[in-house]
Amino acid sequence: MKLVIAIVNNDDSMAVSSALTRHKFSVTKLSTTGGFLMIGNTTYLIGVEDDRVDRLKEIVKKYSSKRTHTVTTKDSFGYGFSEGEMSKEVTVGGATLFVLDVESMEKY
Numbered sequence: 662m663k664l665v666i667a668i669v670n671n672d673d674s675m676a677v678s679s680a681l682t683r684h685k686f687s688v689t690k691l692s693t694t695g696g697f698l699m700i701g702n703t704t705y706l707i708g709v710e711d712d713r714v715d716r717l718k719e720i721v722k723k724y725s726s727k728r729t730h731t732v733t734t735k736d737s738f739g740y741g742f743s744e745g746e747m748s749k750e751v752t753v754g755g756a757t758l759f760v761l762d763v764e765s766m767e768k769y
């Protein structure tokens with residue numbers, strides 16, 4: 662079994678949630694904030710059998726789109742900016758996934 666941690670842009674969150682539920686994945690949603698842009702995103706915790714991980718990845722990929730976001734020095738605390746630079750474009754998403762091995766899963 663795997664635990665998939667999927668960080669998804671809030672704009673895609675509804676579409677991802679409903680697709681996962683429709684395909685019978687059990688999902689926990691957390692409201693999270695990206696450390697760089699400091700804007701909201703959604704983190705999913707999904708416990709899944711090994712043979713369904715690829716299907717899960719396809720669904721998350723299908724419903725998460727890449728977009729650009731203009732960051733100003735103010736909203737990113739200036740990280741990664743060259744001297745004199747006031748804003749820059751960053752590509753956000755589609756989704757960032759971590760796949761972890763699960764030692765056991767129990768429900769009481």
Ligand code: 2BA
Binds near residue numbers: 694
């Ligand atoms: P944020 O940390 O708010 O990052 C938003 C976007 O800003 C990132 O998009 C990336 O394009 C850019 N970015 C992040 N850190 C940067 C830096 N130090 N310098 C320049 N540009 C930077 P994504 O890579 O698509 O990430 C979207 C969100 O996924 C992130 O939001 C964060 O919440 C999460 N994430 C991404 N990689 C992660 C990782 N290795 N560990 C934990 N969370 C991660």
